[in-house]
Amino acid sequence: MSASLSIPPRLAPVLDDLTPAQRAAALALGRVLVLAGAGTGKTKTLTAGVATRIELYGMEPSRILCVTFTNKAAREMRERITRACGEGMAPSWLGTFHALCARQLRAEPDIAHLRPGFDIRDADDVLAIVRRLIKSVPVEQLPRPMEGEPGDARQITKMAERISRLKEELVTPEMAGHHVEAMIARAHAQKRFVDDAGWRFVVGLYARYQSLLREQNAADFGDLLMWPTLTMLQNEIYRYRWSRRFTAVMADEFQDVNRAQFLWLKMISEVSGELFAVGDDSQSIL
Incomplete structure (x- = not known):
């Protein structure tokens, strides 16, 4: 050539x-x-x-x-x-x-239910939001081994990482329940360990987390990629x-x-x- x-x-x-x-x-x-x-x-x-x-x-x-x-x-x-x-x-x-x-x-923030001029939350902001949300949950409703240690930095990081992972998989809060149950079922069928309670807790946490971001007219890094990609997939x-x-x-x-x-x-x-x-x-x- x-x-x-x-x-x-x-x-x-x-x-x-x-x-x-x-x-x-x-x-x-x-x-x-x-x-x-x-x-x-x-x-x-x-x-x-x-x-x-x-x-x-x-x-x-x-x-x-x-x-x-x-x-x-x-x-x-x-x-x-x-x-x-x-x-x-x-x-x-x-x-x-x-x-x-x-x-x-x-250019089109409404696809993520945001308004023009939205803020972007960095990794530290995300951890602070997740920490606040987890601390507001009664101890008896926390999944083990998080029970009794709602402020533990490792647990906060794990939950934030799981929300990020869902967004990388293009899973919105509305899709999260079905997605997580399917993931748990696959793991059980393959006799692999999966943190059932922890992942089910993340489903509710993710919904509250995303709702709070929208109230603040804010997006995290996962949103920046998830919403344009999802919209391109769904809207020709x-x-x-x-x-x-x-x-x-x-x-x-x-x-x-x-x-x-x-x-x-x-x-x-x-x-x-x-x-x-x-x-x-x-x-x-x-």
């Missing part, structure tokens, strides 16, 4: 810095998955893929979405693309999943409206995506059919 292409002068040094396999990947269009080990140039290949789409294929930077897992990685990618393509040429939709999904949710018009914005979607550290992140990437790239992902399959959590 690359032999028949006329490579722009500004792109040539970017591609020359790649191995033949990396170069072929950077030039490829459609759905591309680059798998390689740590330190083998995956992010460099991704950056070259972005530069290729801008310099060779003429895609507008504002219509390329690039997602990373950390703010540091996002800054480094922006710097690399700027060096390759020039000042002001880095995609405006470049950032972490949370940052990009926050932009999406702020909403999905098309967002997916058509982007001519290419580029994802770093693909091995680390959870279910919600995977579905978000799949749907946001639906119209273009352009999803370029790099990852290390030896570290995959899927």
Whole structure:
């Protein structure tokens, strides 16, 4: 493919810095998955893929979405693309999943039952809310072994993590009861241990927690991804409206995506059919 292409002068040094396999990947269009080990140039290949789409294929930077897992990685990618393509040429939709999904949710906050200008609660805020809610529960209603220790930091963290896990699975408070009972039934059928009482307690806690966030016009990090993803799954018009914005979607550290992140990437790239992902399959959590 690359032999028949006329490579722009500004792109040539970017591609020359790649191995033949990396170069072929950077030039490829459609759905591309680059798998390689740590330190083998995956992010460099991704950056070259972005530069290729801008310099060779003429895609507008504002219509390329690039997602990373950390703010540091996002800054480094922006710097690399700027060096390759020039000042002001880095995609405006470049950032972490949370940052990009926050932009999406702020554009239409009503999908999460929120109002414009909603606040975002960080991890410490979440723990404080969960602690307050648990402390308001009579001791006799607490699941063992939490009984008698409603303020225990480990228990607070465990309950907050379970709420986060439900959101990663795209489970709303209304769905939580059925989801948890199905999970418990599967565990029993497979003769695996499951904290039945603890998970059933989380169902009610999750509902109270989410209700409190809505009263405060606030979202946690899980909400930022869950509501746009759920809405794209359930509403074809909403999905098309967002997916058509982007001519290419580029994802770093693909091995680390959870279910919600995977579905978000799949749907946001639906119209273009352009999803370029790099990852290390030896570290995959899927």
